[in-house]
Amino acid sequence: MNTRVTDTPPHPLTALGWNPRVAAAFDSVAHGSEHLLVPGRVSAARRGGSVVRVPGDEVPADHSPAVLKDTRTDPTLAPCTGDWVALRRSGDAWLVEAVLERSGTLVRQGIAKDSYDQVLAANVDRVLICEAADQGPNVGRLERFLSLVWAGGAEPVVAVTKAELAGDRLPEVVELVRSVSPGIEVHVVSAHTGQGLDALAERMAPGSTWVLLGTSGAGKSSLVNAVAGQELMDTGAIRGDKRGRHTTTHRQLLVLPRGAVVLDIPGVRRIDVPGEAEGVDRTFADVTELAEQCRFRDCVHETEPGCAVRAAIDEGELDLSRLERWNRLRRESERNRARGDARLRSEQTRVWKARTKEGRERGRLKRGGR
Ligand SMILES: Nc1nc2c(ncn2[C@@H]2O[C@H](COP(=O)(O)OP(=O)(O)OP(=O)(O)O)[C@@H](O)[C@H]2O)c(=O)[nH]1
Ligand SMILES: [Mg+2]
Ligand SMILES: [Zn+2]
Numbered sequence: 001m002n003t004r005v006t007d008t009p010p011h012p013l014t015a016l017g018w019n020p021r022v023a024a025a026f027d028s029v030a031h032g033s034e035h036l037l038v039p040g041r042v043s044a045a046r047r048g049g050s051v052v053r054v055p056g057d058e059v060p061a062d063h064s065p066a067v068l069k070d071t072r073t074d075p076t077l078a079p080c081t082g083d084w085v086a087l088r089r090s091g092d093a094w095l096v097e098a099v100l101e102r103s104g105t106l107v108r109q110g111i112a113k114d115s116y117d118q119v120l121a122a123n124v125d126r127v128l129i130c131e132a133a134d135q136g137p138n139v140g141r142l143e144r145f146l147s148l149v150w151a152g153g154a155e156p157v158v159a160v161t162k163a164e165l166a167g168d169r170l171p172e173v174v175e176l177v178r179s180v181s182p183g184i185e186v187h188v189v190s191a192h193t194g195q196g197l198d199a200l201a202e203r204m205a206p207g208s209t210w211v212l213l214g215t216s217g218a219g220k221s222s223l224v225n226a227v228a229g230q231e232l233m234d235t236g237a238i239r240g241d242k243r244g245r246h247t248t249t250h251r252q253l254l255v256l257p258r259g260a261v262v263l264d265i266p267g268v269r270r271i272d273v274p275g276e277a278e279g280v281d282r283t284f285a286d287v288t289e290l291a292e293q294c295r296f297r298d299c300v301h302e303t304e305p306g307c308a309v310r311a312a313i314d315e316g317e318l319d320l321s322r323l324e325r326w327n328r329l330r331r332e333s334e335r336n337r338a339r340g341d342a343r344l345r346s347e348q349t350r351v352w353k354a355r356t357k358e359g360r361e362r363g364r365l366k367r368g369g370r
Contacts, residue, residue, distance in 0.1 A: 012055035016041045016253075017123065017209045017261045022084050025100040029086045037086040037097055041261075042122075043253035045079045050096055052085060053253055061087055061094035070099075075116045076107070081252045082122040082209060082263050104154040106211055109274050109336055121211040121263045124154045130214030130223065131158065133173050133188075134165035139180045140325055143283050144271040145213055146181070147329060151279030154211075156184055159200065161219035163190040180322065182286040191219055191226035201227050206259025216267025224264045228256055273329050275337030284326045290318065 011018050022039070030037045040052040040059075049062045063071070063079065071078040077099060079085055084100040106120040106127060127149040131137045137160070149156040158181050166173050170188070178186055185203070189196035204210060204227070212220040254262045273280060281288050287309065291299065295306025301323065302310075312318035 013039060013041070014207070015255050015259065015261075016053055017207060019207065021103065022100060022123070025084065026086060029098045029100060033086070033088075033097065035088040035097060037088050039100075040085055040087050041253065042079050042081055042083040042085055042096075044081055045083070047078075050079045050083075050085070052087060052094065052096070054087070059087075059094050061085075061096045064088075064095045064097045067096050067099065076119050078119075080119045080122050081265055082124060082211065082261075084123060104209075105152045106148065106154065106213065107152055107274070108148065108268065109272050109340065120213075120268065121265055123209055124152070124211045124263065125208040126210045127152075127154050127156050128210055128212045128223075129156055129158050130161045130212055130218040130220050131177060132162045132165070132214075132218050133160050133170060134162050137173055137177050139176060141215070141271070142177065142180055143325060143329065144273055146184070146283040147273050147279035147333070148271055149213070149279075150282040151274035151276040156181075157203070158184055158186045159196075159223065160186065160188045161191070161214075161223055163188045163195050164193045165190075179319070189223060189226075191222035194226070197227055201256070201258065204256055204258065204260035204262070209261040209263065211263040211265060213265070214267060215269060218267065220267070221264055224254060224262050228254060228262075272336060273333045275333060275340045277330070277333055277337070280326070280329045280333045283329075284322070287318065287323060287326050 011023075018039070026037075026039045038054065040054040040061075043051045043053050043058060045051075048068070049060060052059055052061045067077075067079065079096055079099050083102065085096045086098045086100065087094050088097045089095075102119075102122045104124040105122050106124055108118045108120055110116045110118060129142065129145045129149065131142055142158070146156050158177060160174055160177055163170060174186065174188055187196050187200045187203075189200055191197075212224060214220050252264050254264060256262060290308045290312050291301065293308035294301065294304065296304055299307050299309075301307050304310075309318065309323060313320050313323065
């Protein structure tokens with residue numbers, strides 16, 4: 001048998017999460033371009049420019065006119081943390097020429113009539129939802145975060161942070177968090193005492209991208225730094241100089257020594273439930289599973305005979321308040337879906353009108369009109 005093992009070195013962007021899907025997306029953009037393009041991953045993005053990671057370096061890059069034009073039409077197309085982009089050199093500067101197709105995004109739905117969805121992070125595999133042990137926990141908020149994650153196509157993992165601050169209440173807090181996280185991994189951690197950090201670091205495998213989601217002050221950055229520090233100490237590669245420390249606190253994209261990419265985005269205050277019904281349904285998987293066993297398909301789980309949901313409540317297996325929150329979030333999601341649809345329709349009308357106008361202009365020019 002003629003088996004030849006070719007030892008190809010890893011792609012220089014592998015450490016940043018480069019994979020065949022991204023490679024294909026990049027190729028299709030690069031082939032169609034008149035410029036020489038190189039791939040990079042956005043660490044932090046602002047209105048007109050981004051900070052982009054390229055092999056062995058991090059560079060500031062302006063957004064090209066094409067990207068700015070797309071952004072004006074649809075703000076969700078603007079580069080954001082975690083995005084893969086195609087860059088080109090323009091004199092001394094770098095330009096983001098295109099944003100590559102995304103997978104697994106964390107999107108906050110814009111609810112107001114004239115507001116847009118906001119992409120918080122792109123190309124994410126797992127979202128670590130951080131809920132501080134000393135402030136609740138707020139189960140309603142946790143359910144909203146979970147709906148957002150499921151709707152974006154990533155997998156949620158929950159971290160109860162600042163564990164040591166809960167004191168005797170910790171078991172109760174963790175129990176409450178688990179009760180609203182069916183089938184979801186829950187980590188109990190403390191950046192200050194080091195509790196749970198090894199177990200969490202263990203889960204952050206090479207090649208995967210994680211983003212931390214939580215309110216401001218939940219302890220996201222501290223956790224990232226603690227996990228990174230722990231890992232650095234594990235591998236004995238800790239750097240004592242100031243630059244090493246500066247890196248973990250000021251960048252939003254961080255590569256853990258063991259290989260996972262972590263996006264440390266600013267805290268999120270208000271979460272509107274996404275219009276996709278799937279987000280809410282998966283969050284309440286325990287309730288929806290029960291609902292499937294109700295005698296009537298259109299059971300609203302109030303007074304119907306043979307209602308499996310009510311039966312579970314009567315037997316103390318399901319909390320009445322969780323059923324109420326499920327109903328509330330479903331209604332909200334439906335409302336937001338309708339609003340999103342209306343916004344999309346008005347957006348399409350706007351684009352269509354602009355096109356018609358452009359067409360008329362072109363026709364006029366062709367006819368030699370003024
Ligand atoms: N006692 C204790 N305090 C913590 C722990 N983790 C973080 N803190 C403190 O909580 C505060 C907020 O922590 P950050 O890590 O900045 O929170 P954040 O979630 O990144 O906040 P934003 O970046 O504003 O979204 C800081 O004062 C931390 O020192 C912990 O495990 N125990
Ligand atoms: Mg932070
Ligand atoms: Zn029912």
